Amino acid sequence: MKPSLLIVEDDASLSEMLALHFEEQGFRIHSAVTCADALELARSARPDLILLDQQLPDGLGNELIPELRSLSPESRIIMMTGVHDLELAIQAIQDGASDFIHKPVKTGLLQAAVEKALAWRPAPGSGENAAPAQVRELIGRSDAMLAVSKQIALSAQSNATVLITGESGTGKEIVARLIHQYSGRPGPFVAINCAAIVDTLLESELFGHEKGAFTGAVAAKPGRFQQAQDGTLFLDEIGELAPPLQAKLLRALQEQVVEPVGGTRPVPVNCRIIAATHRDLFEQAREGQFREDLAYRLEVITIHLPALRERPEDIPLLIRALLERAASRMERAVPPLTAEAEQRLLAHPWPGNVRELENVLTQALGQARDGMITAEMIRFHAHSAAEKEESAPEEKEPLLSLEEVEAQHIQKVLDHTGGHKGNACRILGISRPALDRKIRKYGLRLPG
Secondary structure, three states: OOOEEEEEOOOHHHHHHHHHHHHOOOOEEEEEOOHHHHHHHHHHHOOOEEEEEOEEOOEEHHHHHHHHHHHOOOOEEEEEEOOOOHHHHHHHHHHOOOEEEEOOOOHHHHHHHHHHHHHOOOOOOOOOOOOOOOOOOOOOOOHHHHHHHHHHHHHHOOOOOEEEEOOOOOOHHHHHHHHHHHHOOOOOEEEEEOOOOOHHHHHHHHHOEOOOOOOOOOOOEOOHHHHOOOOEEEEEOHHHOOHHHHHHHHHHHHHOEEOOEOOOOOEEOOOEEEEEEOOOHHHHHHOOOOOHHHHHHHOOEEEEOOOHHHOHHHHHHHHHHHHHHHHHHHOOOOOOEOHHHHHHHHHOOOOOHHHHHHHHHHHHHHHOOOOOEOHHHOOOOOOOHHHHHHOOOOOOOOOOOHHHHHHHHHHHHHHHOOOOHHHHHHHHOOOHHHHHHHHHHHOOOOOO
C-alpha cells in the first residue's frame, strides 16, 4: 500500500506544491488547513507521515503534537515553521515530532527528513515522549545551530554515549548539560576536565580510591563515575586522557563497572557518558595517541558544534545576549554599542569562539561607565591576527629577558600542540614535571 501523507498547512501555494511533489513519489495525500481539520484527519486517515505547520488559523502546530500522537501513534510528524526558535525546535521533538524543518522549505532537506522518518521503527518497549524540561538558552538561529538543537533533543531520548566535537569555546559543556536536562535521568550531572588534572590524580578522580591506596588517602572516596550514578558523567577534553586511563575507561564503558585505586573488587556503575574534544580522536588513533576501540565506543552519537566564524549571522544575537548576561552580573544597565564598535566585533574572526566574545564584551562593559561602548573599548587578545594587523608597523619590538623569551616560546609550543603536554614536551626536549613547573611559574594557559 502506498504511504499516506497529511499536509497541515494554511499557505495554499505551499500546500499545493508539497502535495504535487509527494504525489509524484506515490504518496496518498490528505490536506488540512486548521488544527481541527488536522485532528479529524489524523483520527480517520491514520497517516504514515504528517507535515505540520506551526502557525495555523486556529492554533499553534507544536501544541497539536501530543494530541496527534494520541490519535495516531504510528504517524511520524515533521514540523515546519518560519520561527527561528531553538527552544521551539527542541520542545517539538521532545513532544514527539521526528524532525523540524525551517521555512522557507528547502526540498532537499525536507526529502531527507521524510525518508528518515519513514525508515524509522520504534524499538520494542521504547518510550518516545520525554517529559518537558526547562531549557537553558542555546543562542543562535543559523541552520547549523538549528541542526544542533535537533541533535540535542534526539540524543536526550537515548542512553547512548555522545561525543561532542568542536573548537574550544564553542559551548560543548552547555550542550552536554542540555542533553542531561532533557534526558530525564534522576541522577546528577557531573563534569570533569581530563586536561586539567595530572594523570596520577585523574585516575582517582574518575574511578575513586580505597583508604590507604596512596599517601594521603586517609579515607575511601568515590570517583566521578559513582558520583554520577543514575545521571550523566561529562568527560571534557577526552583526547587528553593518558593511554593507561583510556584502557580503564574502555572497560568501564563496556562492563559498567569501575575499579577504585587500591580496590580489589569492581564496583557497578550506571551513568550516561558524554565526552567532548576539540581534537580528531581517529586522527589521534592513527598517530598512536588514542585507542581506536575507545574512539568508536565514544562516538555512538556525534554532535559537532560549528565555530563562531562559521555562523556569523548569530553574532549580533550573541552580542546582545552576552552583554545582558554580563550587565546582570555587574548589576549594570546594558549600554548601547556604537556602529564602529559593532562593526569591529562583526569583522573579528573569533578564534576563541563564544568564550572569547563573552570575555571581550565583559571587558568592554567594565570600561563603559557612562554612555556607549565604543570601538576603542573592544580589545582582542594580544596574539590575535586582528590585533597584530592594527599594531603600528614602526613600533619597535621590546627587548625581553631570557625568562620572558622562554615563557613566550613555551606558550607558542602549547598553542601549536593544542595544549597536548606530551607533544609539547617532545618539541621542547623537557620532562612533563619540568613543563608543569614552567606553566605554573609563568602562569601560562592551556588552549581549551
